[in-house]
Every structure is written in C-alpha cells, then in structure tokens.
Amino acid sequence: MPKPVLVVGAGPVGLTMAAELARYHVPVRIIDQSQGRTDKSRALAVWPRTLECLAASGCLDAFLATGLRADAIGIHTGSRRIGRIAFDQIASPFNLLLVIPQSETERLLETHLASLGGKVERSTELTAFTDTPEGVICRVRHASGENEEIDASWLIGCDGAHSFVRRTLGMAFEGDTLSTGFLIADVHLTGFAIPPNELAIFWHPDGALMVFPISPGRYRIIADIGTISGQPPNLGQVQSIMDRRGPGGVTLSDPAWLSHFGVNERTVRDYRADRVFLAGDAAHIHSPAGGQGMNTGMQDAFNLAWKLALVEQGKANPALLDSYSRERSPVARQILAESGRLTRLVLLRNPLAQRLRGFLAHRMLGFPEVQRAIVNRLSGIAIAYPDSPLNAGSAQGLRGPSPGQRFMPDLPIAVRDAARFTLWATDDTEARTLIGRYPSLLDPHLRAPPDGKGSWLVRPDGYVAATSRAGKWSPIEAALSKIVAKTAHPPKT
Template identity: 35%
Template structure:
C-alpha cells in the first residue's frame, strides 16, 4: 500500500534502493553506483550461485550496452554465437545483416549474465542485501521508505530518494503500489530442460513446430543444451510433475527425434503470460523488467528488454541526483520504454502464435509470413532489427534532425570507439575535427576521425539526443547541454 505520510526526520540512507537482483536490477544498480551514487540492492532469495536459468539469449543491442560497460567480451567468451535463426523448419533469418559490432545472437545462461553484472556492481560498492523481502512502502515529497523483512523475520526500514522495482513478474513493489498487471496467459504447460544430447542438432539454435507440438533447442556451447517444448494435447497445471520422458516425447513429436537426450540437470514446467503495467512510475518509485512487462519466451526478448529498461533509467536517475538535469527528465523513462514493452508483447505474441498454428487458416497465415520474411529483404531486415533491439528508437520532437532518437552505432572517433567512451557513463558531444566547444564537466568531447560535419549529442545509453548539420558555437550549445 502506498500513501503520502508527513515527511519524517529519518535521514536518507541511500540514493536509490533497487528491489530485485536479476539482470535488470544488477545493471541498474551497477550503473548508479559507478556514477558515484549510494545504492542498496535487496533480494528476497538467499545469496547463491545457481546453474538453473530460464533466459539464455543475449541479443545484439544488449551486447552493445554491455560493451559500453566493458563486459561484452567476457560474456561472449562464455557463450555460443548464433549467426542465423532457424524458424519453423523453413525460415532462416541471417543475423549477419545486422549493422552492429555484434551481428549475431549469443546463447549463454542467464546466470553468466548475472555473474558479470554482479561483479561490476560489487566493484562499484553496491550494498547487497540478500534474504531481504520487501513487505510495504510509502513515499513523501522527498523520499521513499521501504519496509523490509530479513530471513530471520526481523522487520526494518530502508529510506531512499528513489526506489526501483526490478523484482519480476510477482513484483512486491508493483503490488505495494497497488498497480494492476492486466493481461492473459498466452500459452500453458511449457516444459524446460537442460540436457545432454547423443546426437548433435543440425543447427545451434532451431525452432520446429507442427501444430500439435513445438520445440526449441539451443546449444550452450559446453555440452549442455536448452530444450523448451509444448504439446497441445498435454495442458496441465504448472505444479504437475514433469520428467525427461515427457520432454523426449514432445521433442519427437515436433522434430521427429529426441536426439538421444539424457542426464537432465534441470526440468521445469511453467506458463507464459502477456501482461504490462499501465504505468512504469508512481511518484519516486519505478518499475523495470518483468515487474513492468512480461510476455511469451518467443524471440528471447525478456531479459534483453529488462536490461534495456535499466540502461534507459539509470543515466536519468544519475543525472537528476547529481544535479545535471531537472527531475522532469525522469518522465521520459515511461514515455520511451512503455511503448517498447508493448511492441515486444506484440512481436513475441505473434511468434508464439505462429509456432502454435493449428487450423488450416493459421497454418496458411504462417506460410505467408514465412514466405514474406524469406523473400522480401526489407521485411526480414526490419524483423531482425526489432527482435535484436537494434531497430528500437525513441520519439523525437517536431523539426528534430532525422537522427534524433535513433541508436548510435559504435562509431570510430578520433578518441576511440564510441562504446569505449560511453564507459564513463557521461553524455558525449561529437563534433567535426578541430572544433572543441567549451562543455560542462560531465559532458565528454569527441570528434569525427574523418571529414563528417554532423554534430551529435549521444546520451549515456547510446541514443542520439540531438543532431545538427550546422556549425555551432559554445553559446549555441549551452541551452541544449543545460537541458
């Protein structure tokens, strides 16, 4: 429950309290702490290292964001690179066409992603508190107070200037705010397993379905394979027992063979919802990741969308808390990310429905879509760009330069790669060679290595905030940088 009590006398104990230590919360907390802010991260689960995970796909845009934090190369060394997506047995999407330093999909367990993000957060002095559950919160004009309970049921309060809920689909933060989570279950009784295989699949990642069943098989690159499957004729509750024989049966029904799977280290059953919170912000409290939106696993966009939520919010919180931007900047988090969450719900929902196609009409529609994506290059390029995150952009104001709101690629500048410069967590003003306007201390100056005359202001999350073909003086740029 959220109310508006009178301001208390308790001091603010931290700048930002992050609830939930999944990939979204870890990246957010690490960014804020790296910016010099005090950050406390609470997690209901005890601290432990697990080899069990649902997410396994890291898309190109997420790799770019990790590269801008010096983490991509380490993570890539732990995973398997997929350069083509095989869908429905006939459709191959060439990821090599992506205009990115990472023109592929990286298959690696979620715990590897969490590992690199947690080490970064710890090195930046994030205060981790595992075994700590949020049970309530209230906020006033200046701060948020969270009521938490530790593993021994000891109640305590934590006070922060802002709070971010990154605590998943059953978000205690969202419930404490009283926000609804409207939507429906799009698919039930999905089975997941990590197994060994006697026979290697034809491709490192493939999706096969025949109307009665579908299966996804992905290689982790270390001898383990992730298998995800669904059988139309076995729709049971999540609590129903599941064993390797059921996984084998589903795989044979969809693929024609179970590839000799054996030695499962993890088997689970779950259902997938399509839900989105109507608002990502209530006063000084924000939602990100699965706490704000959840959708089908098709396309592997869940963890990626959450990480990109965090990258969008972190620099804005840091700019406001460090006095570099007005508090109104925080309004843009919801206006930019809520439409992205809705778009991911639509695209992942379309993919899962194509995989589940059963009636003659549905199968005909899938054939049309497959043919379109196979033969019309602009259509397949747009699909690849959206699923990978490369094609995501944000609205620009009327009369803005056509680059405004677009993702900035990893530009090769006179001072080095853009992603390397972004590791400072600051905005970057790119100007033609020989021009270095006087800038605020928190803005980095960079120059084109060639003869290009466009000036760009790149946000810390790698999106272009402003662009111009004109020559500008320091006086011209002052109002822009002040905003």
C-alpha cells in the same frame, strides 16, 4: 551522508540497475529475499543491443568469454529446413546472439557490481515503504528477523512478475494469459544434426518444438503442450515430443531442468509513481518468443540509471526522470505485441493455416531485406524513442541517425564513469564554447560527426538527443537547456 537508491530484486535487471548506478558513483543498496542467485538457466538470450550496453558498462568481455555464440535461427519441418535467418546481417559490432544461462548472467553481473564496490544483501525482504517528497522510507526484514528502516532517495522495483513494489503501489498489471501451456527442458542431446551454433525451430501439425544450444552437447527444449497438468514433465515425455516433432534420430539424456510454464502478456501503464520506479518483469512480462524479456528489462535499467545519476548529482532537472516511462513503456508494448504475434504464429492449429505459414516462411525468408528486418527487431538495434521529450532538431538531409535513434553502431564503445552527453561536431570555437557552457552535462572531448554538414548530441545511453545543421546550435542548445539543472546552468556570455 547522501541517501542511497534502494533496488529491490537481484535478478539480471536489478543487478544491472545497481551496477550502473554504482558506475556513475550514485550510492546504492540492492536487496533480495532469496538466499542466493538462481541455479537455473531460465533466460538464455542476450541480444546485440544489450551487448552494446554491457560493453559501455565495462563487463562485456566476461560475458563473451562465458557464453555461446549463436549465428542463426533455422526453421524446419522434420528433417527439411524451410528457411534460415543469419545474424551476421545485424548492424552492430556484436552481430550475434549470445546464449548464456541466467545463472551465469547473474554471477557475472554480481561480480561486476562487486568490482564497483557494491554488494547484494541476501535474505532481505522489503515489507513496506512510504513515498515522501524528500525520499522513500523503506522497511526491510533481514534473515535474522531484525527490521531495518532505510531512508532511500529513490526506490526501484526490479522484483519480478509478482512485484511487491508494484502491488503496494496499486498499479494494474493489464494484459492476458494464453490458454496454451509449454514444457521446458534442459537436456543433453545426441544425434542432433543441426549446427551447434544455430537455434532450431520445428513446425509440426501437433505444435512447435524449439531447440536452443546452451553449451556443447546441452540444449534447451521448449514445446507447446496444451493444458498444463499438476506434475512437471518427465524425460520420457520430452523424448516422445522430440521423436514426433523433431528431425528424427535424436536421443535425450541427463536432464538438468524439467518444468512447464504458462505465458502471460502484461504491462503497467506508467513505470513511475513519484520517487518509486518499476523495471523489468515488475513493469512488463512477455511471451518468451524472441527471447526479449530479460533484454528489455536490462535496457530499462540502462535507460533509467544515467538519468537518475544526473538528477541525484544535481546536474539535471528532476523532470528528466519523466522521460523514463515515456520512452520505455512504448518499447515494452511493441515487444509485447510482436512476441504475442510470434507466439500465435507458432501455435497455429488449422492445417491450411499451417501449410500457408510454411509456404510463406520459405518464400519470404529468401529475401535478404526480410531477414534484415527480422534480425533488426530481434537484436534490439531498431529500438528507438521517436516521441521522447528529450528529442530536439532534425537530421533531415544529413547522413546519420535522427533524434531518438541509436547512434553510430560501428564505433568503439567507450567505458565512462560519468553520465555525460557527447557532442559529435566540427571542432571549432562555437562547439568548444558550448562544451564550456555545459560542463556538467557534456563530455569535454569532441567527436567527428558522421556528416560534416551536421552536429549530433548523443545521450549517455547511445541514443541521439538532438541534431542540427553545422553551425546552427539552437536545437542542441534547446535540448541541453531543457535537461540541465538550474543551479548547474552558467549564464550566457
């Protein structure tokens, strides 16, 4: 019986990881030391690139039916709007921000995992592990107090910012903690004139106020408050901040969650140590500005799962797994830097700097190209792997994406249960021969290329692995031969 992959942590990242592995028919166990899913809204934003990945995994419809569609972000000072950033400019089939409480995200992902035959083992804690050349010997403790030894093929730590897996590996979590604290409140609002499908940011000399819709009449409020006291905020304190920094005339009631938090910006240098991987907050934590944290972690899972599936099934060289950290670590560092800059922009205290911020925002957001640049970064569609070791060839002179870039956002996204590359090329004898030579890696169906002058090799996660001029197969052949397991590579004819 094959060894399972052990996923530690059943938040959105761990559930995504387990579901993707199960979709690719990789034996997987997922454990979490908590008794049940979170009942808090926590992370709310699901951006278009994550929606594309959920579509490919086969569970997007449930998310769209549950979440609230947000179409824009508005920046305001009091009752005056400085600028508006519309999401309909995003070049994706899902040009929106889906607002959905994390409690619902976890519920939907757990349901999806169950449909694939998986189940979260609750009240189960990882207490020790030993990495060996053949696998990872993991010791877990169940709610009954009984200990179990799991002989896992791989261990994936999706166990959050205080990751036991990361700490056991001795990996440094490098970065900073901001001195400013924030309050967070999920409340009912009346008298709020902003459209219910729009996120609102209010700039005030005292600080920022962010108001995000969750469901009809209910909103998330975030505001910087300086030093955090020992006690969580009360509704009166949040109302006072709304009165001072907001548009006026807004009444808060029925709080579902009142808390405060600090902002950490930290990351590990490498997401892998032999047979142990880190993903999500275990590997990187960010400022919540831009709502990137959960999305980045879920995309870690989408990146790693297909690679692990191909290696576990003997179809790919184990060296393929080295690309996970090399691709995802730069993404996290870039998002960490961008969210940090955005947080510091929001926290400006100098009156002159605040006035200049408002003036520049008003002027710059009037340019469509500036808006597109912002939403492309926020949405995740601009994420690319230009330095990936999997890249080959060049798309110079071709109309289409280059190696490492996301491919064909306007095409329907197919759900597959096999981690296979797709070939977008003119249907000819040579293309068919190539598919025949790599049956374990290539989907048997050819797709029409975006430019008849070229050919594209596309990875299971939708990024370009290689490009070539039509009829010039050496870059695509090089990419495939680098990935394929030696035992799965037929001799050349």
